[in-house]
Amino acid sequence: MKKWLLLLLIVPIAFIACNRKKIPKVERDISITPKNAVTRLELDSLQMERYISGQQLGDSAAQYLRNFYNSRNFQFAWIGEKGLTEQARVFYTLNKDYVNDFRDSTMLDSTLHEKMELLMKQDTVFKKADSSLAGLELQLTRHFFNYVANAYAGKVDPEVLQWHIPRKKLSATALLDSLMASKNTKIDDWEPVNQQYKLLKKELLRYYTLQKKGDWEKISLGKQKRYKTGDTGLTVRMVRQRFLELGDTLLKDSLPEFDETLKTAVKQAQQQFGYRATGNIDAALIKELNVPVQERIEKLLINMERMRWMPAMPAGRRVLVNIPDYQLHVFEDKEIALSMGIVVGKAANKTVIFSNKLRNIVFSPYWNIPASIVRSEVLPAMRRNRNYLRNKNMEQTGTSNGLPQIRQKPGDNNSLGRVKFLFPNSYDIYFHDTPAKSLFAEEKRAFSHGCIRLAQPAKLAEYLLADQKQWTPDNIAKAMKSTKEIWVRLKKPVPVFITYFTAWVDQHGRLNFRDDIYGHDQKMAEQLFLSATKGAAKPVTIAKL
Structure with missing residues (x-):
């Protein structure tokens, strides 16, 4: 295991660590009998209470454990008469892969794994549950709950990092019940993670493979400021080679010629890094290609942690903003129906990460100027x-x-432009038009006081009001030229998610990276990572279940 990266268990999620929360008691299910039980092995309630006392579990943690075994009339979950159950073997593999994939030593219980490996290797027959076997059963349940808390709910408290989107809700008990109920568990279907998380995980494993090959050689731009088609030289050769190392399927060799195939690859890479696709090799592209693999791995891990926080996306229409990408997308289920560039808050006036529902469109708005301005x-x-x-x-x-x-009256010079889109929130943030259209020509667009300026506000209004026949494009254009405010309520509120992702896989299957414009990645790195070169280790808080 690499020493440069350790993931720390900082904040266990509420259903595991919060000992002050009153947990409802689940009554014992006496309908489960030796005749209909999956296994005849069962716990003695005294064995469980001794375990709870010995591990010094808090009230709620202990109640979760009691509830789980009450619901199955104290029947074993992980161990049957012939050794580990199929579900236990699935969990063993799942846990082992997680430790390997994420280099997460906190989720490695060596003693527990050794016991499980021993049971998997030898033929075993258990007729009754002695204290040692009962201890192993309870230890596995506790380890499962801790695993769910970290692998699926996330290690870091999002509120600490100014992430105000309601966190994904998980029930460790429900997940455990579903694992126990399934005889042919498909992990991809069972794991409570979104598709974007799975795609980033594949990219993480790919970058681990790149890392094994060692640090790559720095590419120098040389004396030229840029290279274009027809140019030759060492820089061109090294860029081609880097694309090959990154898995570019367009290129077949590392010749020193800048041909049309390389130009296409350069354009694609520029888009993946958030730059204008000029097709020329320049300083910005060289800078991105020289980022060490280790830094890319850390960025992937940071964004996978964010993916763990994301709630399930609602079906139908929704609006998603990604601040570092300076883009707004309107989704219809899984498809992007509309996209446009945006301007976000500058570093001193950060756009807040949160979610709400868009309910009103205001044409020709007044701008009620905030007291701070x-x-x-x-x-x-x-x-x-x-x-x-x-x-x-x-x-x-x-x-x-x-x-x-x-307040500023409606007009061409109004700072909100000719239309604004409201989704009530305590941060006083909304979407709006702007008279400063030239800012959308910039690649990095963090210029506002916190609100989000739209490159094509009329198109968004037309799209959202398509189900209200009176609001034709002509009528919308007239409303945007009015001298009075005109409020329109949407028939159905549209969920809005303002997010902050600096790595993701786009609809074309390509990995994208963006700059950490607000320093949120850096703050997360301080919570997640521990480098052996950065001094003493931080304390690790282990969830008590």
């Missing part, structure tokens, strides 16, 4: 120029806490 920008400008409000098409509507309340 009035204080820092508008008041100083008013002091310098007595005609500032009139020149900016603004007006004062009152005072609050000693500050004037200022």
Whole structure:
């Protein structure tokens, strides 16, 4: 196991670690008898209580354990008369693969695995459950609950990292019951992870393979600022070679010629890194190709942790924003129906990560200027120029806490443009048009005070109002040129998810990477990773179940 990377179990999820929560008691299911039981091996309630006492389990953790065995009338789950059950063997493989795939030493219980391996290798017949066998059964159940807490719910508390999308809800007991009930468990179907997580996991394993080949050689741009079709040289050869190492299927050799095939590969790579697809080799592309494999692996792990937090996506229509990608997508089930560029908050005014439902569209909106902007920008400008409000098409509507309340009237120069899209939230964030259209030509678009500016707001309005016949494209265009606000309520609210992913697999099956514009990756790395070169280890908190 590599020493440069250890995953720490920082925050066990609530259904395992929270000992203050009152857990409802499940009554013993006496309908399960020796005649209909899967195995005749059963626990003695005193054996379980001695285990709970010996492990010093908290109240809720102990109750989860009691409830699980009450629901099966104390019948063994992991061990039958002939040794480990098929479900236990599935869990053994699942756990072992997780430890290998994620280099996660906290999920490796060597003693437990040795006992399981011994039972798998030898022919065994158990007629009754002695204290040693009962201890192994209970230990396996406890280990399963800990595994679910980390492998599927995530190790880090998202709220600590300013992620306010409601966390995916999991029931370890329900997952265990489903595993026990299935005789031919298909792990891909059983694991409670989304498709994007599975795709990132495949890429993680691919990058581990790359890592085994050693650090790759740095590519130098040389004396030229860029290379285009027809150019030759060492840089061209090394770029071709790097694409081959990364698995590019377009290229067949590492010749030093810049041909049309290489140009196509360069364009594809530029898109995967979030750059304009010029087809020329330049400093930005060389920088991305020189990122060490280790850093890419860490970025994949960070984003897989985020994927663990994501709730199940609702069926039908939804809007998803990815801040580091500067893109908004409208999904219809699994298909992208509409996409557009966006401008997000600058580093000092970060766009918040959260979810809600889009309910209203406001054409020709007023801009009620936030008090913070009035204080820092508008008041100083008013002091310098007595005609500032009139020149900016603004007006004062009152005072609050000693500050004037200022709003900007509808018009071409309104900072919200000609339309805004509202999804109620305490962060005062919404989608809106903008008169500053030139910003969408920039590759990196973090310029706003926190709200999200849209490159094609009229198209979004037309799409969302397609089921309201009176709102034709012509009528929408007229409403966007009004001198008064016009509010329109959607027939059905549309879920909105504002997310932050710096690695993902796109609809073409290509791995994408983006810059960590707000430093969220760095904060997550401090929670997730421990390098042997960075001093003493942080303490590890193990869930008590």
